[in-house]
Amino acid sequence: MSLDQLTNEAPAYNFAYLDEQTKRMIRRAILKGIAVPGYQVPFAAREMPMPYGWGTGGVQVTASVLGESDILKVIDQGADDTTNAVSIRNFFAKTANVDLTTHTSEATVIQTRHRIPEEELQEHQTLVYQVPIPEPLRFLEPRETETRKMHALSEYGLIHVKLYEDIATHGHIATTYAYPVMVEGRYVMDPSPTPKFDNPKMHKSKALQLFGAGREKRIYALPPHTDVVSLDFEDHPFTIQEWPDTKCAMCGAEGVYFDEVILDDAGNNMFVCSDSDYCETRQSEGHLGPLNADYKERMQ
Amino acid sequence: MYVAVKGGEKAIKNAHTLFAAKRRGNENVPGLRLDQITEQLSFAVDRVMGEGSLYDPELAAMAIRQAQGDLIEAIFLIRAYRTTLPRFGYAEPIETGKMAIERRISATFKDLPGGQVLGPTFDYSHRLINFDFDAEAAPETPPSSDEDIDLNAEVPRVSDILGKSGMIEPDHQFDEGHETGDLTRTPIDFPTDRDVRLQNLARGDEGFLLALGYSTQRGYARSHPFAGEIRFGEVEVEFFAEELGFAVPIGTMEVTECQMINQFKGSAKAPPAFTRGYGLVFGQAERKAMSMALVDRSLRWKELGEEFSAPAQDQEFVLSHSDNIQATGFVEHLKLPHYVDFQAELDLIRTMRKEFDAQQNENGDEPKMEAAQ
Amino acid sequence: MPMPQQAIAQGFTDLTHQSQQSFKAIMDAMAQPGKIYDAPHKVDNAGALNPVAAMTALTLCDAETLIYLDEALNTPETRQFLAFHTGAATTSDPQKAQFAFLSSAEALEGDHNFNMGNHEYPDQSSTVIIAVNDLANQAGVTLSGPGIETSRAFASSSLNQQFWQQAEANNAEYPLGIDHIFVTETQLAALPRSTKIKLDPAQGE
Numbered sequence: 001m002s003l004d005q006l007t008n009e010a011p012a013y014n015f016a017y018l019d020e021q022t023k024r025m026i027r028r029a030i031l032k033g034i035a036v037p038g039y040q041v042p043f044a045a046r047e048m049p050m051p052y053g054w055g056t057g058g059v060q061v062t063a064s065v066l067g068e069s070d071i072l073k074v075i076d077q078g079a080d081d082t083t084n085a086v087s088i089r090n091f092f093a094k095t096a097n098v099d100l101t102t103h104t105s106e107a108t109v110i111q112t113r114h115r116i117p118e119e120e121l122q123e124h125q126t127l128v129y130q131v132p133i134p135e136p137l138r139f140l141e142p143r144e145t146e147t148r149k150m151h152a153l154s155e156y157g158l159i160h161v162k163l164y165e166d167i168a169t170h171g172h173i174a175t176t177y178a179y180p181v182m183v184e185g186r187y188v189m190d191p192s193p194t195p196k197f198d199n200p201k202m203h204k205s206k207a208l209q210l211f212g213a214g215r216e217k218r219i220y221a222l223p224p225h226t227d228v229v230s231l232d233f234e235d236h237p238f239t240i241q242e243w244p245d246t247k248c249a250m251c252g253a254e255g256v257y258f259d260e261v262i263l264d265d266a267g268n269n270m271f272v273c274s275d276s277d278y279c280e281t282r283q284s285e286g287h288l289g290p291l292n293a294d295y296k297e298r299m300q
Numbered sequence: 301m302y303v304a305v306k307g308g309e310k311a312i313k314n315a316h317t318l319f320a321a322k323r324r325g326n327e328n329v330p331g332l333r334l335d336q337i338t339e340q341l342s343f344a345v346d347r348v349m350g351e352g353s354l355y356d357p358e359l360a361a362m363a364i365r366q367a368q369g370d371l372i373e374a375i376f377l378i379r380a381y382r383t384t385l386p387r388f389g390y391a392e393p394i395e396t397g398k399m400a401i402e403r404r405i406s407a408t409f410k411d412l413p414g415g416q417v418l419g420p421t422f423d424y425s426h427r428l429i430n431f432d433f434d435a436e437a438a439p440e441t442p443p444s445s446d447e448d449i450d451l452n453a454e455v456p457r458v459s460d461i462l463g464k465s466g467m468i469e470p471d472h473q474f475d476e477g478h479e480t481g482d483l484t485r486t487p488i489d490f491p492t493d494r495d496v497r498l499q500n501l502a503r504g505d506e507g508f509l510l511a512l513g514y515s516t517q518r519g520y521a522r523s524h525p526f527a528g529e530i531r532f533g534e535v536e537v538e539f540f541a542e543e544l545g546f547a548v549p550i551g552t553m554e555v556t557e558c559q560m561i562n563q564f565k566g567s568a569k570a571p572p573a574f575t576r577g578y579g580l581v582f583g584q585a586e587r588k589a590m591s592m593a594l595v596d597r598s599l600r601w602k603e604l605g606e607e608f609s610a611p612a613q614d615q616e617f618v619l620s621h622s623d624n625i626q627a628t629g630f631v632e633h634l635k636l637p638h639y640v641d642f643q644a645e646l647d648l649i650r651t652m653r654k655e656f657d658a659q660q661n662e663n664g665d666e667p668k669m670e671a672a673q
Numbered sequence: 674m675p676m677p678q679q680a681i682a683q684g685f686t687d688l689t690h691q692s693q694q695s696f697k698a699i700m701d702a703m704a705q706p707g708k709i710y711d712a713p714h715k716v717d718n719a720g721a722l723n724p725v726a727a728m729t730a731l732t733l734c735d736a737e738t739l740i741y742l743d744e745a746l747n748t749p750e751t752r753q754f755l756a757f758h759t760g761a762a763t764t765s766d767p768q769k770a771q772f773a774f775l776s777s778a779e780a781l782e783g784d785h786n787f788n789m790g791n792h793e794y795p796d797q798s799s800t801v802i803i804a805v806n807d808l809a810n811q812a813g814v815t816l817s818g819p820g821i822e823t824s825r826a827f828a829s830s831s832l833n834q835q836f837w838q839q840a841e842a843n844n845a846e847y848p849l850g851i852d853h854i855f856v857t858e859t860q861l862a863a864l865p866r867s868t869k870i871k872l873d874p875a876q877g878e
Binding site: 023028029032035041184186221 | 694700793
């Protein structure tokens, strides 16, 4: 190493912020993650200019896969305009100057927190999840040394016992989000804190799914067409959330994940699509829900 | 009529503008200059450099000013900047035995080679607010050092003096071929060796280490510590230049080193001897260096064959929670929207309450509460 | 870093974007085993490495990785190229290699000593980049598993029955195992350890 280099000025921020050496390190981890679906690959996560827990893992993964010609979509809680989604999108607009979109179908890379888009993803798309606690066994066993052994030995009795205790106490499984899944019959994986409603979308998805946990320094992946099965019992099969007789107040959609919106002090509420792009697309196609401003007009 | 909440982008921009105005405060008050911070708030600068893990007083001052004095926020700014810097290599180990001493005290000997040098310190000051404090006034000229103490001479470390008589365990030695770890390049793999533990503690939150160190004094893994030596001063940093074939000095830095001496009665694994806990921190940061030394010692329980009984001994617990940038990020991330998961939980609680009420009715009891609508 | 004695071939001309494009091809190949991708960049005159092997090295290797080269590839020119452009050191111990570059699959026709990872860290395994003459999605072996919707036919004239038996045994050790990247002069395809392999009995050599 030359002494001259020590005195040189630091270079300007690189494309997509990360330096090339960091990207290479992350890319190597991504390849291992793809080769062993559901296994958490340790990686030397860097400090990012946003706080740990606010998407640093997802941002590092996105920064390492993103190219000039990509079209990026960022969502949080299913919506493109939530504050942290806006903040992360602006980060990439500034550091990578890539094209941005809110339309699921147009995006080549989608970074998400807590949701999977309603629209089915395709083979040319990559979905990047922000993950706070990548270890599905962490709340049962806080020690990394122990959970690592459990994964090594496929020793997943503990998590089944936990789910079974739920059934014994409540008559059903009481886990509603971050619901653990079994990947290709080998690794129990945390799907990130998405509602269990989204779990079936992970199974044999056509898109590549990448998971980044910055603070916990782990990356894992699901290649397209991978078996992802939510844990359950024969007599208590896995079920997803349902909203019987509920339609989106804006677009009239049924069978989607809903946000509940409180309308007044009396607690009156309505339900709207959590996926903002899905809802807006439907509205633009002429589907209207009962509280949509255009609805009354239409009815007359 | 319902309109979905929009305009996250505008809200963020406005929030940042408001915050910038709050940072500046009353514009009739002169703005803070960096040299005022580096010269007059040196302990803040030292803490930010230490936990930020980057030795650059001016940059630390910039971060403190930008963070409005929130030191953890300032540390975060430094860390996020540090990680973008290209890495040329590792410096040679610094030689604290050759430190230009500004302060050096030992609680274990009344006098010792090199002498006790009280130096600049809060110690023995009466903590009375000085209502007549004049920020502009020139301070009294400090006295020149005693003639019999040569601050430029090499001052042997207390641990080295004790080591000659075999009263204290020798300096920690790794097996041949051990490569010093770097947790910024390789994630910690538990259980981890002392080199990585010390790196983690050196970057760790002062308050967290202080509390843990304190807990060992109160009996949670009591280690009978004595402050063998605390020294603060300037050391030279050297870098091995391949084209020259030898190490060349590239600058100096101030560090605080603490060698804690701990009573040890011996165990099946080790003979009775004094043992060590070690702390080393950028700048003058004695509280941090001492806390670090206490925690370093308590983490060594296994190697010394001691009993495991307390949080300060638990390396997964200590090392996983010492980093205040990780901690603050994850605690504060609770401010982010979680309404998708909350909706899932709301749905579950409603179902469970319905079931509860149904069961109560069946048993002929009145429902205690009405089911949520 | 000492100056090289002779001119070293050019690496990427636009490090950031060419690395990204090359990685994208490698990532997609690993995510869809057996699918054949055109290499976005070909790096010529990289010692004995073929242009796509060289692209892979520039994309994935650096001072934090150790490289193994088989005998035909282990020339001063190759080592010089790798040292200059990636800073990666080479090792003669296959166990220590994160990446192994092979001129043919010969080393994998039977027992080998590349790193399979371990049960606690299956990621600590070797990735093996093998130069082959051709790649085709036609009758040869049938691949299935993660990344493949139903099954995919795959063949290369450079890969014989012994190799495929090794690859099958490799998959049997899952989640341990090596991951393969096949490189021709212009194309690449990957075979991670997760892929199940069905040998076509008619294809014996």
